[in-house]
Amino acid sequence: MTLHLYNTASRQKEKFVPRDPKNVGMYVCGPTVYDFAHIGNARPVIIFDILARLLRIEYGDANVNYVRNITDVEDKIIDAAQKNGESIEALTTRTADAFHTDMAALGALPPNREPRATEHIEGMVEMIGILIDKDHAYEAEGHVLFDVQSMPNYGKLSGRNRDDMIAGARVEIAPYKKDPADFVLWKPSTPDIVGWDSPWGRGRPGWHIECSVMSKAELGDTFDIHGGGRDLIFPHHENEVAQSCCAHGEGTFAQYWVHNGFLTVEGDKMSKSLGNFRTVRELLAEAPGEALRLNMLSAHYRQPLDWTSDGVKQAKTNLDRLYTALQHLSDVEADESTVATSVLAALEDDINTPQALTEIYAIASAANKATDADERARLKGELLSGGAMMGILLQEPADWFQSGSDGDISEEDINMLIAERIQAKAEKNYARSDEIRDSLKEQGIVLEDAAGGTTWKRV
Numbered sequence: 001m002t003l004h005l006y007n008t009a010s011r012q013k014e015k016f017v018p019r020d021p022k023n024v025g026m027y028v029c030g031p032t033v034y035d036f037a038h039i040g041n042a043r044p045v046i047i048f049d050i051l052a053r054l055l056r057i058e059y060g061d062a063n064v065n066y067v068r069n070i071t072d073v074e075d076k077i078i079d080a081a082q083k084n085g086e087s088i089e090a091l092t093t094r095t096a097d098a099f100h101t102d103m104a105a106l107g108a109l110p111p112n113r114e115p116r117a118t119e120h121i122e123g124m125v126e127m128i129g130i131l132i133d134k135d136h137a138y139e140a141e142g143h144v145l146f147d148v149q150s151m152p153n154y155g156k157l158s159g160r161n162r163d164d165m166i167a168g169a170r171v172e173i174a175p176y177k178k179d180p181a182d183f184v185l186w187k188p189s190t191p192d193i194v195g196w197d198s199p200w201g202r203g204r205p206g207w208h209i210e211c212s213v214m215s216k217a218e219l220g221d222t223f224d225i226h227g228g229g230r231d232l233i234f235p236h237h238e239n240e241v242a243q244s245c246c247a248h249g250e251g252t253f254a255q256y257w258v259h260n261g262f263l264t265v266e267g268d269k270m271s272k273s274l275g276n277f278r279t280v281r282e283l284l285a286e287a288p289g290e291a292l293r294l295n296m297l298s299a300h301y302r303q304p305l306d307w308t309s310d311g312v313k314q315a316k317t318n319l320d321r322l323y324t325a326l327q328h329l330s331d332v333e334a335d336e337s338t339v340a341t342s343v344l345a346a347l348e349d350d351i352n353t354p355q356a357l358t359e360i361y362a363i364a365s366a367a368n369k370a371t372d373a374d375e376r377a378r379l380k381g382e383l384l385s386g387g388a389m390m391g392i393l394l395q396e397p398a399d400w401f402q403s404g405s406d407g408d409i410s411e412e413d414i415n416m417l418i419a420e421r422i423q424a425k426a427e428k429n430y431a432r433s434d435e436i437r438d439s440l441k442e443q444g445i446v447l448e449d450a451a452g453g454t455t456w457k458r459v
């Protein structure tokens with residue numbers, strides 16, 4: 001396998017060479033847990049799930065360590081807990097549980113390790129102490145700030161110069177900063193706000209130091225891949241690089257930086273003012289998780305993705321096609337042990353999921369035409385293993401065609417009506433029998449009468 005990844009640090013596609021093939025490490029910034037995940041939050045989860053699967057195929061399950069943190073202390077969490085009138089712990093536990101449920105429904109496997117920021121406060125205090133000792137950080141009015149002028153390479157990852165950074169609205173101007181671009185490592189907490197004792201008084205960490213410390217604790221000073229959405233390149237990842245490289249030495253920290261593109265909804269940026277935030281929870285009530293996942297993978301991860309209801313419908317139709325092909329292959333046994341070379345080659349080329357899906361559709365078309373039993377068995381194996389690699393085609397075709405969404409007529413009601421129709425036919429009451437068939441059709445249920453009885457599917 002020759003995995004190639006676009007490295008944001010070098011701005012080119014590079015051959016991926018792990019530092020140690022027996023210990024491949026990947027760190028991805030995880031959620032700040034204060035509300036339900038929206039569909040934009042799900043994009044990195046699904047993309048890096050594919051990359052983790054790919055690394056596991058190449059290097060072996062036991063040799064890949066995929067770490068995705070949970071940020072459970074941050075000002076947004078403090079604000080939301082106060083607003084809801086609940087404790088921070090209750091809010092973060094509830095939200096993290098919902099996140100796990102939603103991501104599992106999207107077919108994302110759990111990471112190997114999931115550190116929480118509040119479990120690593122000691123490490124944060126220690127790293128901030130090192131940065132102060134090395135003259136890369138200073139204390140001012142209960143805050144500890146990173147001194148960006150102390151690092152000549154600051155801005156290299158994002159390609160921003162100092163003026164761009166200050167012009168960016170994200171830089172907070174404060175009187176105690178030596179330079180407006182300096183960023184917070186530690187900030188004071190008032191008695192009513194969560195805090196920990198430190199050499200600089202009771203306070204709490206800044207967001208950036210959390211990831212520098214959790215990645216070090218799980219993967220060491222230097223590791224292979226760091227991932228996240230491209231909106232995190234500046235300031236979050238730039239600041240992680242600054243902290244970690246100034247604490248541990250130039251050239252340490254992540255060797256490959258992988259960033260996914262932006263996501264818009266029906267052509268618009270998601271924002272509170274537009275009221276177009278789509279939570280994963282809402283979308284799962286409207287469409288199966290596999291359809292949402294397929295829609296997410298239909299664009300290359302570095303490209304912007306416009307999330308539309310038409311796109312989800314198209315994804316559902318494409319899955320119907322693939323499941324129909326599988327249904328027609330139900331008479332042959334498949335060997336699913338190896339992923340089709342064409343699918344793997346597409347993914348190895350900088351995670352080209354649209355190309356991988358094209359290959360999977362081609363396998364389905366070939367299977368639809370094949371007549372030889374061995375050939376059909378081979379294609380079924382390729383379809384299932386390629387699907388599993390992408391995290392789709394994980395259901396029995398009959399279950400897929402019968403699964404509905406909230407608000408759809410239930411399986412129980414359908415079966416009752418089918419029983420009633422059989423009874424009506426036996427009594428030669430064809431008017432009632434036709435009426436049942438038509439009413440089910442209106443609700444998207446198609447009945448198929450065969451010698452063995454009546455089957456049904458949702459269309």
Ligand SMILES: [Zn+2]
Pocket residue numbers: 028029030211236
């Ligand atoms: Zn992070």
